[in-house]
Every structure is written in structure tokens, then in C-alpha cells.
Amino acid sequence: MGKIKAIILDRDGTLIEDKDYAYKIEDFELLPGVIEGLKILQKNFLLFIVTNQSGIGRGYYTDREFHKFNDHLIEILKENKIRIERTFYCPHIKEDNCECKKPKIKYIREIVDGWNIDIEQSWMIGDHPSDIQFGINGGCRTVFLTTGHGDKHIDELKLLGIKPTKICDTFLEATQEFLKQL
Numbered sequence: 001m002g003k004i005k006a007i008i009l010d011r012d013g014t015l016i017e018d019k020d021y022a023y024k025i026e027d028f029e030l031l032p033g034v035i036e037g038l039k040i041l042q043k044n045f046l047l048f049i050v051t052n053q054s055g056i057g058r059g060y061y062t063d064r065e066f067h068k069f070n071d072h073l074i075e076i077l078k079e080n081k082i083r084i085e086r087t088f089y090c091p092h093i094k095e096d097n098c099e100c101k102k103p104k105i106k107y108i109r110e111i112v113d114g115w116n117i118d119i120e121q122s123w124m125i126g127d128h129p130s131d132i133q134f135g136i137n138g139g140c141r142t143v144f145l146t147t148g149h150g151d152k153h154i155d156e157l158k159l160l161g162i163k164p165t166k167i168c169d170t171f172l173e174a175t176q177e178f179l180k181q182l
């Protein structure tokens with residue numbers, strides 16, 4: 001088993017404000033505490049983004065536009081000396097029945113195999129029930145954030161019987177949680 005721990009980050013509603021299929025730089029807005037939290041976390045964890053981007057499949061924006069927007073995020077993090085190992089994204093719509101849309105675990109497998117990750121000591125963090133299901137399916141711990149769409153989906157978690165390890169109201173609260181369990 002790998003010795004390296006990971007934090008797998010949802011993007012929209014977790015790192016940045018979820019503005020429903022955002023792809024324009026003018027709509028880019030980091031959530032509070034994200035820079036501070038990631039700076040602390042990267043001392044003990046490798047950081048990955050796994051994001052569902054059905055806006056591409058729906059034709060709301062192109063693959064190229066997605067990359068331009070995402071590169072902007074990566075660049076801002078880099079300016080703050082934060083390194084994201086890789087961004088994994090699913091461009092498909094549900095009807096495509098692909099293998100890469102969360103909660104399917106294709107990308108968790110790629111992370112574990114590619115970076116020799118100890119998944120049981122790692123975390124998935126997101127603001128949607130599918131993020132939590134993804135983490136559970138992949139064998140890691142999970143934090144459900146009430147930022148982004150989280151607040152809206154909290155009852156759904158209970159209805160679906162999906163149990164995150166922790167529910168947090170801010171990225172910094174989640175950061176503290178990750179550090180507690182080191």
C-alpha cells in the first residue's frame with residue numbers, strides 16, 4: 001500500500017464559487033479560506049481536482065474553454081505556491097453512461113495507481129452527494145461541504161443514506177479536520 005496521502009478536491013462549490021456551468025474568467029471567484037487551507041494541506045497531502053463538467057457535453061462551453069478557465073485556477077494557486085498534481089474532469093452527460101463521471105471511481109483508481117496513494121488515509125471533499133459517494137466508493141474518507149450547492153443537497157444525503165466522515169461549513173474547518181486525523 002502507498003504511503004502518500006491525497007486530498008481529492010471537487011472544484012465548483014468547493015474551491016471556487018459554483019456559478020452553474022461557469023467557464024468565463026469574469027465569473028471566477030475563489031471561496032474563502034481555500035488558499036490558506038491548501039497551503040497548509042500540501043505539507044502533508046498531494047492535491048488533486050476531480051470535477052464533473054457536463055457543461056461540455058451539454059454544449060454550454062467547449063473543452064478548450066474549460067481548460068482556459070481551469071488553467072486560470074491552477075495559475076492562481078501556483079502564484080500562491082500551491083501545486084495541484086492534476087485535474088481530472090468528466091466532460092460527459094449522464095446519458096453518455098461514461099466511466100469517468102463521479103461517483104464512478106475511474107479517476108480515484110488513476111490517482112491511487114499513478115501516485116502510489118494510501119487511499120484509506122486520504123480524503124475526498126465536495127459539496128454534492130455524488131462527491132461523497134465517489135469517495136466512499138473509492139475507499140477514502142469524505143468531507144461534505146455546505147458551501148456551493150452543499151446546503152441545498154444536505155437533506156438529499158440523508159435520503160440517499162450517504163454518510164460523509166464529516167460535514168463542514170467552510171474549507172478551513174475541513175482543513176482542520178484533515179490535520180486532526182494525520
Ligand SMILES: [Mg+2]
Pocket residue numbers: 010011012013014018126127128148
Ligand atoms: Mg461541486
Ligand SMILES: [Zn+2]
Pocket residue numbers: 089090091092098099100101
Ligand atoms: Zn465521463
